[in-house]
Amino acid sequence: MSKKVRVRFAPSPTGGLHLGGVRTVLYNYLFAKKHGGDFILRIEDTDQTRYVAGAEEYIFNCLQWTGLIPDESPAHAGKYGPYRQSERKPIYRQYAEQLVKDGHAYYAFDTPEELEKMRSDFKTEHNPSPQYDHTVRKKMRNSLSLTDAETKQLLDAGTRYVIRIKMPENETVSFTDMIRGEVSFDTSVVDDKVLLKADGMPTYHLAVVVDDYLMKITHAFRGEEWLPSAPVHVLLWKYLFGLNEMPQWAHLPLILGPNGKLSKRDGAKYGFPVFAMSWIDPKTNELTEGFKEKGFLPEAFINLLALLGWNDGTEQEIFTKEELIEKFSMDRVHSGGAKFDYEKAKWFNHEWIKKSEAGSLKSEVRSLFSTNGINVDDDNLLEKVIGLVKDRCTLLTDFVQQGSFFFQQPQQYDLDAIKPKWNDAKRKFFESFTEELNTIPEWKSAFIEDAFKKLAAIQNIKPGELQLPLRIMLVGGKFGPPVFEIAEILGAGETSARMNKTLSLL
């Protein structure tokens, strides 16, 4: 009987959660749910110098919005807590010490200045970034280059030190990646990564292995940028817990911007969101707009992210979360990086808005209206309006432009669209049409249209020439649903008022 699937997403709470992060969450979540497993959120906050207020709460908000809710996390109690690495600090040291004892790691006393000196001393044209590896470790101050007595003395004196992994000199480390197949590395070109920092906190390398073990993680998915350090993690598994216990790895392809790995900068530069939700940097107060605030539906956001690097082998592109759970499989994840295409992202959103029920869009649209100064109290009217205009909305924010004229008079009139062909005959038509409004048998679009056309025929004007002016009068611009349906919703009084108002402007 195989073990229960357990996967984790382990972000570092240092700022906005971007596309790639959410996609990693998504693939973790889908995989877990598909296999009836657990999805764990673990906060990787081992770098105290990078603490950012509010970042953790922000991550929870993003998960809430996307609907990818963890089974275990700092906010969802589980048996394997704590789920914040800073609160697990005491756990890690013993493993690092164990490695030293077994000869797989060592104490290093080099100060930051000494490390910097080493890098500049060894730096050459051929080797622009020297590593702390088997070729230099003997020249540094550590328990490998010093005698046991010297080491003990330094330790006893309370000298600051780190624990580094001792990479073997000539081994090939390989493992099978679920997406890439077998990947192998020569250990002689991997450096002696720090495992335990001078402040007693583990680095990512130690923490990820220890926590994945302790939390019984069965499958570990992360971005491709982690691939180069995978041999360190594999070795740590081998030394500490045995390779049989190691989770199966999958390194997800990167999501690229126009120039390499997608970054916050790309968003600002090319005008599309990168973060799931808006993020305000507490230090600079700089606001970075998110997909949510830009007007994306969470369903669409998840859908487009899922398809960025995965497909189910058919030509289907629109998937609900349930369908994704059912159909997702890691072996259909593409191995190459994917360039993010904002145009296609918008298409997904448009599709989702079109297929959404007007009722389900109501609360979002209502709050959008209210932030734009329009308070809607008629629920039925709102739903009717949404149903009428949603095909024209690519982003949720488009509802403001497409729908607000139903609730308030247009702020501006595109009179230039009328003026060139305006004449006294048309003015006369509208004046008499305004007066005839109350003779229309029932205030329904068909009757209104009928009366409109009859009057046009009597006055010998082509109705086509009158429809655009009518639209401008009611809507303010050249957009919106069929004009007589608008009039129906507006009501006779308002329709007449808007016609008169515009007439006075012409």
Next chain:
RNA sequence: GGCCCGUUCGUCUAACGGUUAGGACAUCAGAUUUUCAUUCUGGUAAUAGGGGUUCGAUUCCCCUACGGGCUACCA
């Protein structure tokens, strides 16, 4: 520089040795719509290059080129 990963239309991708190389976004043209969208029809557009293996390579192998990632007491 070194190491690792990758490479099918502009973009996301399908084709797990045999297809007229398929779909979607974008784009262009047309139809519908007396606004704008929606909808519909059609078009342009790709296997990076060179060697192998094979009766046959988009598909397998090698080399080159290109792209990307990593190269911190950051994750």
